[in-house]
Amino acid sequence: MKIGPHLLPNALFVAPMAGVTDRPFRQLCRRLGAGYAVSEMVTSRKELWGSLKTSRRADHSGEPGPIAVQIAGTDAAMMAEAAAYNVDRGAQIIDINMGCPAKKVCNKWAGSALMRNEALALEIVESVVAQCVPRGVPVTLKMRTGWSADERNALRLAKLFEAAGIAMLTIHGRTREQGYKGLAEYDTIAAVKAALSIPVVANGDIDTPEKARDVLAYTQADALMIGRAAQGRPWIFREVAHFLATGEHLPPPTIVEARDVLTEHLHDHYGLYGELSGVRSARKHIGWAVRGLPGGEAFRQHMNTLERCDQQLQALRDWFDELGQAHDRLPPTLAAANDEDAQADEACAA
Numbered sequence: 353m354k355i356g357p358h359l360l361p362n363a364l365f366v367a368p369m370a371g372v373t374d375r376p377f378r379q380l381c382r383r384l385g386a387g388y389a390v391s392e393m394v395t396s397r398k399e400l401w402g403s404l405k406t407s408r409r410a411d412h413s414g415e416p417g418p419i420a421v422q423i424a425g426t427d428a429a430m431m432a433e434a435a436a437y438n439v440d441r442g443a444q445i446i447d448i449n450m451g452c453p454a455k456k457v458c459n460k461w462a463g464s465a466l467m468r469n470e471a472l473a474l475e476i477v478e479s480v481v482a483q484c485v486p487r488g489v490p491v492t493l494k495m496r497t498g499w500s501a502d503e504r505n506a507l508r509l510a511k512l513f514e515a516a517g518i519a520m521l522t523i524h525g526r527t528r529e530q531g532y533k534g535l536a537e538y539d540t541i542a543a544v545k546a547a548l549s550i551p552v553v554a555n556g557d558i559d560t561p562e563k564a565r566d567v568l569a570y571t572q573a574d575a576l577m578i579g580r581a582a583q584g585r586p587w588i589f590r591e592v593a594h595f596l597a598t599g600e601h602l603p604p605p606t607i608v609e610a611r612d613v614l615t616e617h618l619h620d621h622y623g624l625y626g627e628l629s630g631v632r633s634a635r636k637h638i639g640w641a642v643r644g645l646p647g648g649e650a651f652r653q654h655m656n657t658l659e660r661c662d663q664q665l666q667a668l669r670d671w672f673d674e675l676g677q678a679h680d681r682l683p684p685t686l687a688a689a690n691d692e693d694a695q696a697d698e699a700c701a702a
Contacts, residue, residue, distance in 0.1 A: 353388075355388075355519055358444065362385075365390070368422045372583065373391065374624060375413065377586075384589055388418075390445075391409060394410060396424060396430040419443050420492070428475040435483050447493065450464055464496045468499050470508070470512070477513050490519035492519055495509065498540075501527060510552075521548065523554065542572065551574035552574055564592045584637070584640025606676075607676035610641070615669065630661060631658065639652045644683070647675070655667060
């Protein structure tokens with residue numbers, strides 16, 4: 353699997369999710385089997401580039417390449433400038449966001465709302481490609497199947513984007529109108545794959561090794577992108593990779609391994625965000641990790657009362673150690689993320 357000149361170790365990708373796929377989470381998923389990870393969405397608004405939030409999103413310290421940065425906006429010139437800004441700071445791949453369904457983004461006609469304005473969408477692609485390709489930086493794009501069930505235009509746009517120089521296209525199998533509700537459909541992804549010569553990545557509802565196998569077979573996609581299913585379960589990438597290679601299931605992580613993985617992630621997380629922000633933003637990662645486990649909901653509520661990093665770490669170790677007295681391993685699968693509407697707004701916030 354290649355994106356431009358970059359050879360990837362496998363075809364399992366971490367989806368870009370704002371507020372989730374920061375550097376510590378991307379590195380965690382890469383260590384546990386993901387072959388590629390795209391940054392959180394970075395705004396094209398120049399006046400926000402110096403903000404603490406944007407600087408954290410643009411932090412790639414110690415991250416293995418290729419470094420991929422997703423940008424979002426509605427103005428072609430600003431998007432091209434944002435691409436150049438991130439390339440100057442180490443981005444090796446630029447990804448254009450046309451897939452975010454969050455109201456706060458779409459109300460500004462960014463994200464998946466751009467699919468309703470095909471002329472502007474194409475202008476943005478052409479401007480970003482013109483800025484990046486001469487510098488040897490491939491441009492990729494993530495979008496949805498369309499705005500609504502009556503406006504599925506992914507195939508038409510995909511052909512335009514390929515002709516404009518997009519190096520890889522990811523499609524989430526839902527419309528913007530669906531958000532994260534209902535089931536993803538893969539007919540549109542299969543049609544796009546059949547029509548294009550560039551790599552096409554399938555995204556949406558890939559939450560088990562069997563689902564990964566079936567989506568690959570049905571769409572003939574070149575790669576899979578996994579988002580919400582990796583929240584609290586980052587080892588899903590190695591599970592899927594093993595199953596696709598052998599047809600056999602890896603055993604779930606031991607309780608000790610799950611504890612150690614989460615503890616290591618939290619140390620990295622605190623290092624990026626500091627004490628005050630770190631302890632609060634870590635709560636969602638901890639909540640996802642214990643979701644569906646015996647006593648997990650009560651522990652999550654207790655965790656939300658703790659205000660220091662050392663308290664979080666100690667409570668987490670104690671809870672997993674107690675869990676390990678009754679169970680050797682995690683259950684084979686955990687439920688997908690709850691509260692999907694809130695999840696969508698958080699995961700796509702600008």
